Amino acid sequence: MAEIRVLDKHTSELIAAGEVVERPASVAKELLENAIDAGATKITISIRRGGIELLQIVDNGTGIEAEYIDKAFIRHATSKIKTAEDLNSIHTLGFRGEALASIASVARVEVLTRTQADEYACLYRIAGGEEQGMEPGARPVGTTITVRDLFYNTPARMKFLKKDASEGTFVADVVLHTALSHPEISFRFEREGKLQFVTPGDGKLLSAVHAAVGRDFARDLLPVEGELGVYQVTGLVTPPRACRASRGAQYFYVNGRYVKNRTMMAAMENAYKGTLMQGKFPGGVLMLTMPAELVDVNVHPAKTEIRFAREGDVFDAVYRAVRNALTTPGSGECRFSMD
Ligand code: ADP
Numbered sequence: 289m290a291e292i293r294v295l296d297k298h299t300s301e302l303i304a305a306g307e308v309v310e311r312p313a314s315v316a317k318e319l320l321e322n323a324i325d326a327g328a329t330k331i332t333i334s335i336r337r338g339g340i341e342l343l344q345i346v347d348n349g350t351g352i353e354a355e356y357i358d359k360a361f362i363r364h365a366t367s368k369i370k371t372a373e374d375l376n377s378i379h380t381l382g383f384r385g386e387a388l389a390s391i392a393s394v395a396r397v398e399v400l401t402r403t404q405a406d407e408y409a410c411l412y413r414i415a416g417g418e419e420q421g422m423e424p425g426a427r428p429v430g431t432t433i434t435v436r437d438l439f440y441n442t443p444a445r446m447k448f449l450k451k452d453a454s455e456g457t458f459v460a461d462v463v464l465h466t467a468l469s470h471p472e473i474s475f476r477f478e479r480e481g482k483l484q485f486v487t488p489g490d491g492k493l494l495s496a497v498h499a500a501v502g503r504d505f506a507r508d509l510l511p512v513e514g515e516l517g518v519y520q521v522t523g524l525v526t527p528p529r530a531c532r533a534s535r536g537a538q539y540f541y542v543n544g545r546y547v548k549n550r551t552m553m554a555a556m557e558n559a560y561k562g563t564l565m566q567g568k569f570p571g572g573v574l575m576l577t578m579p580a581e582l583v584d585v586n587v588h589p590a591k592t593e594i595r596f597a598r599e600g601d602v603f604d605a606v607y608r609a610v611r612n613a614l615t616t617p618g619s620g621e622c623r624f625s626m627d
């Protein structure tokens with residue numbers, strides 16, 4: 289019989305990291321969520337070589353106090369919950385305290401951060417899970433996290449990555465999805481040295497769509513607003529005449545989280561029945577707000593698939609809200625205007 293051994297800390301750390309960090313896009317998602325949790329109103333994200341060589345996030349959030357920086361990189365270290373009871377009332381995107389520890393174990397990470405109470409910023413370095421030291425630095429209140437050479441110490445993971453351009457596109461998707469769900473935050477995205485978009489952060493979904501998806505798409509969108517029982521649906525959808533040849537511009541959110549979901553997609557598309565040409569698809573952004581207990585919570589939060597307890601109700605709520613938007617008299621007049 290084979291001997292059973294407990295894995296050494298380094299190996300088990302790498303395995304745990306693999307659950308959280310699959311590719312540059314997962315790093316982007318975690319770090320963007322941290323910046324949002326820190327109350328940032330301005331977030332810049334830049335990537336080089338698809339985020340593999342460099343992925344940097346600059347935020348103007350609360351910052352991390354110097355004495356807690358090294359703690360932030362310990363697995364299961366979080367400032368967001370204290371007890372098991374807190375698990376029932378989570379109001380932040382993160383709470384597992386796993387992201388920074390995971391990222392730092394498979395990359396070279398630099399954190400430059402300053403809180404309101406600090407006179408100086410603090411620069412902290414960690415690579416492959418090994419602390420590299422801390423020194424004073426300078427920056428306004430907020431945090432800059434720079435992640436370099438992702439998977440430099442895990443060649444097997446590195447091999448599994450796609451071409452730089454594809455990884456960059458996965459990151460771009462994450463930034464776009466995040467920017468659309470937080471119109472109150474100004475997001476700036478730079479890819480391979482080129483500015484991709486800046487959202488104004490004025491709180492309007494239409495402004496975020498206009499900046500991040502594009503002017504043509506935003507021009508004729510119809511507002512969606514509906515309620516059915518415990519379900520609320522808001523958002524923007526394309527008028528039938530502006531529908532497109534692919535499903536590329538359909539964005540669905542449940543309780544603020546970007547999701548991929550067949551029920552919402554089918555409900556939206558059904559609402560256009562009889563108005564669309566063969567082979568055309570509607571686009572839009574739909575935000576579903578509903579009781580958390582009616583969504584399957586046993587799905588990993590890093591994944592975008594979810595399951596509803598009552599699919600039929602979700603279908604009806606989305607279908608009706610979109611149908612309403614399409615048939616409301618005068619809805620064709622909803623044009624985008626910069627004010
Ligand atoms: P979690 O988000 O689940 O708490 P993370 O590993 O992502 O775990 O982060 C650990 C801790 O580091 C957070 O709880 C938070 O206190 C701090 N932190 C991380 N990123 C930032 C940031 N951009 N601004 C302020 N604090 C941060």
Ligand code: MG
Binds near residue numbers: 318383385388
């Ligand atoms: Mg986090």
